[in-house]
Amino acid sequence: MTKRIQAKYKIDRRLGQNIWGRPKSPVNRREYGPGQHGQRRKGKPTDFGTQLKAKQKMKGYYGNISEKQFRKYYAEAIRLKGDSSQNLVGLLERRLDAVVYRCKFVSTVFAARQFVNHGHVKVNGRRVNIASYQVKVGDTIEVKDTSKQLAIVLESAQLAERDVPDYFEIDQSKFVAKMTRVPGLTEVPYPVHMEPNLVIEFYSR
Known part of the structure; x- marks a missing residue:
């Protein structure tokens, strides 16, 4: 870890x-x-x-x-x-690990980085294992066929605490997504x- x-x-x-x-x-x-000083009153x-x-x-x-x-x-x-x-x-938002997190392929951005590094993600049909890879508009991002049944992927898809933003087109059943545009600040679901x-x-x- x-x-x-x-x-x-x-x-x-x-x-x-x-x-x-x-x-x-x-x-x-x-x-x-x-820490022991965490409750101290903070100044302006x-x-x-x-x-x-x-x-x-x-x-x-x-x-x-x-x-x-x-x-x-x-x-x-x-x-x-x-x-x-x-x-x-x-x-x-165009970082590959951020895209994987946004598309609910995994549940956290930390898990997304590890998921990408371990080679579970393909961009335009090619395996990419660099978390900072910059996804372009129109790129297709998908989970490798052999990784689609992993528990981390199946559990994340069922999470109700967040939705996939509308600057992605996504087929959740196939774990395939496409970035349709680069979002502005107000569109990102922070x-x-x-x-x-x-x-x-x-x-x-």
């Missing part, structure tokens, strides 16, 4: 929010941070602190991406035409309020 999987609920507690909307999140029982956050929290929340939501990789997404977002914060969301504009401000200081 990786460190990221072990520490995933620490992210919830540190931020004081159930960022994945999971019913087992410890924030549902206690909203203060982890600074602009830097607010921006940092927004960055940690978004970075954590997508499986706690490494700082180096997340900064690369920022650099690409400001290079592209259009609104940088919308570009950032689009780049993150369980909590995300502020990619503050992330852009954080890195552009």
